[in-house]
Amino acid sequence: MLDINLSSYGDYFPVAFFSLLFFSALYDLKFHKIKNSIVLFIFILGFTYQILFGKGFFTSFFGALIGFAIFLPAYIFKITGAGDVKLIAATGSFLGFDNALISILATLIAGGIFGAAIMLVNGRLYQLIEDFYFAILNFQNGLGVSAFKIQHRNNHSLQTHHEKSGQYKIPEKRVQKFPYAIAIATGAFIAWKY
Numbered sequence: 559m560l561d562i563n564l565s566s567y568g569d570y571f572p573v574a575f576f577s578l579l580f581f582s583a584l585y586d587l588k589f590h591k592i593k594n595s596i597v598l599f600i601f602i603l604g605f606t607y608q609i610l611f612g613k614g615f616f617t618s619f620f621g622a623l624i625g626f627a628i629f630l631p632a633y634i635f636k637i638t639g640a641g642d643v644k645l646i647a648a649t650g651s652f653l654g655f656d657n658a659l660i661s662i663l664a665t666l667i668a669g670g671i672f673g674a675a676i677m678l679v680n681g682r683l684y685q686l687i688e689d690f691y692f693a694i695l696n697f698q699n700g701l702g703v704s705a706f707k708i709q710h711r712n713n714h715s716l717q718t719h720h721e722k723s724g725q726y727k728i729p730e731k732r733v734q735k736f737p738y739a740i741a742i743a744t745g746a747f748i749a750w751k752y
Contacts, residue, residue: 571607572750575600575652579743582645586739592641597648604651618651621658625650628662642738649746657749665745669738676736 582596601622608618625646632638646665650658677683 568607568611571603571611571652575603575607576743576747576750578603579649579739579746583737583739583743586641586737590737592639592645592739594641594644597641597644600645600648601651604648604653607652608654612654617654617656620655621650621653622647623650624655624658625662638738642742645739645742649742653746653749657752660752661742661745661749663745664748665741668744668748669741672741673736 578596578600582592582600585596586592604622605615605618608621609615612618625648626643629638629643629646633640633643646662649661653661674683674686677686
């Protein structure tokens with residue numbers, strides 16, 4: 559009779575998981591894209607790990623679902639890319655529901671810190687503060703998120719047309735993307751260590 563002790567293999571799963579996340583972060587840094595094949599491997603790894611060594615299928619499923627549900631609006635409003643949504647869902651499948659919540663919170667904080675640091679290095683922190691101010695004005699005027707329509711920028715001064723439409727608009731060239739897989743990997747690592 560063949561006696562296989564699966565528990566001895568359990569330590570390899572986190573190593574593979576974080577290796578794939580690290581590769582995703584590097585790939586996203588270089589190409590501003592997350593490979594679907596890596597996301598698929600993380601999903602397979604996550605479900606397998608939770609079923610064999612964790613709390614089971616449903617904790618993996620709901621971990622993926624909560625990541626997808628929280629990041630989907632960010633994709634809809636073009637704050638993140640589709641790859642980021644898929645990667646956070648795959649990360650949730652590995653971490654399970656409880657740790658996925660911690661990972662998402664840590665990811666959002668890390669993303670904010672990384673984003674502000676990148677804008678500071680590129681000299682765009684003032685623009686971020688200005689855009690935030692206009693966002694507050696939009697919400698104050700009851701215009702909500704739909705008020706953020708892209709508009710041209712002339713001579714580096716914000717053109718708002720507030721008098722005509724009541725909307726403050728953020729110019730398209732001020733939108734700056736950064737590789738969010740780095741924040742996702744950071745959030746996952748914090749959740750795993752927590």
